[in-house]
Amino acid sequence: MATIKDVAKLAGVSTTTVSHVLNNTRFVAKETQERVYAAVQSLNYAPSAVARSLKVNQTRTLGLLVTSSSNPFFAEVVQGVEAECFKEGYSLLLCTIEGDRQKLRHYLTTLVAKRIDGLLIMCTEYDPLLFSLLESYESLPQVIMDWGPSNEFMDKIQDNSAQGGYLATQYLIDQGHTDIGCVTGPMEKLPSQQRFAGFQSAMDKAKLPINPNWVIAGDFEAISGEQAFNIIWSSAKRPTAMFVGNDVMAMGMICAAYKQGVRVPETLSVIGYDDIPMAEYFIPPLTSISQPKRDLGKLAVTTIVDKIQCKRKKGKTLLLEPSLSIRYSVSRRK
Structure with a gap:
């Protein structure tokens, strides 16, 4: 398997220059860039995602914690989240708790250990343990969908x-x-x-x-x-x-x-x-x-990406407005 040193040797540049070209972290002459990309293609070089995440302190991964998945409502929200994650260039790790506090502790610890960039929470009920654990990870960007406690660091997206x-x-x-x-x-x-x-x-x-x-x-x-x-x-x-x-x-x-x-x-x-x-x-x-379910998922992702990129600490609350879908289960009273 080719390494960054192999790419540098073939391109006739330093490993630092290869890193700047691949990560777009500093200006590099166009001719040099072309030699680096040609070497990458020739050697079929794939940068280590782990190494890159350690260097730039980002994994381009979000976690989604769902407290319940039995209601069909949540499936559409998750689809909206996944689609927007892909669009924004993020991978998504989905964990469902289903009221199991042991799973809650395990999944939350695992997501943090995997160095996710941010955490989305689809919350259906108030769980003091959940919110106590979330507060212990205050430095991790968090967006909660539906409802949750009021605090200064967590963003909330609610249906009106x-x-x-x-x-x-x-x-x-x-x-x-x-x-x-x-x-x-x-x-x-x-x-x-x-x-x-x-x-x-x-x-x-x-x-x-x-x-x-x-x-x-x-x-x-x-x-x-x-x-x-x-x-x-x-x-x-x-x-x-x-x-x-x-x-x-x-x-x-x-x-x-x-x-x-x-x-x-x-x-x-x-x-x-x-x-x-x-x-x-x-x-x-x-x-x-x-309720605009896919829009809810999309807004959750764009909100947390904004929070990550802008390093915003203060939380905010966003409202999604409902609308009426008229069909045939209501008749006019004569």
């Missing part, structure tokens, strides 16, 4: 969930619905709190009462959407429309309605949140609040 909850509920109101319920996500999670706050804001603005029997906390899984429907439909008074905190729960609710012979949207209108790919192909196609 309050606005999304408002848009969903206002659309139901615009379609003539006044008896509207809500299935939230786990209320200890900030996105769930914000989406419910948006629901409350739209109802208050329209001067519509909120029936507490129609507000149920789910867990972002399909089974909780099914359970919520069963609870609500056993009530003497029933809503005509439901804002459900994510698409997976909304699909669980629609399936439960189908089993009991309740027609969606003729009898019950349902709107979800996230606009996951299968929402368009569900029966009926699900009206949903769309």
Whole structure:
């Protein structure tokens, strides 16, 4: 295997000159550059990525820590991250924790040991251990997606969930619905709190009462959407429309309605949140609040690259605005 010394000897220059040509760290005459490149090609020389990373203190590698991968929402975000990493010339190391704290410690230690240039975190819930460990690596550029603690060094990219909850509920109101319920996500999670706050804001603005029997906390899984429907439909008074905190729960609710012979949207209108790919192909196609998932992944990468290149220490918070994807799971109230 050829070495940098072999290239220097063939090109008739010093190893330092070869290094400056390959790393573009100093001006070198064009004729000299051509001799170096010709020697590289002739010897099929491949610079050591490890040696280069030690020299320039960069590995051109990012880590992505995902706390949960079961929701289809995250797959699109990861695709956006990977595509933008490739575009920016970075490799990506993906680690999923799935609530396992032993894996969390292991993966975080491994990523740091591999000398990643920056760390992206796709966070679905607050874990004191996770954020305590992240704070111990304060010098490592970090960008957290979804939500996390407020601190001075970490960048955060968040969905404007309050606005999304408002848009969903206002659309139901615009379609003539006044008896509207809500299935939230786990209320200890900030996105769930914000989406419910948006629901409350739209109802208050329209001067519509909120029936507490129609507000149920789910867990972002399909089974909780099914359970919520069963609870609500056993009530003497029933809503005509439901804002459900994510698409997976909304699909669980629609399936439960189908089993009991309740027609969606003729009898019950349902709107979800996230606009996951299968929402368009569900029966009926699900009206949903769309988050720009690939844009979220792209923005996370461009933000951390900016942080790395500019050596920016102070963190910042960026908001992504949701939009409404209208399909067929909501009907106009006559």
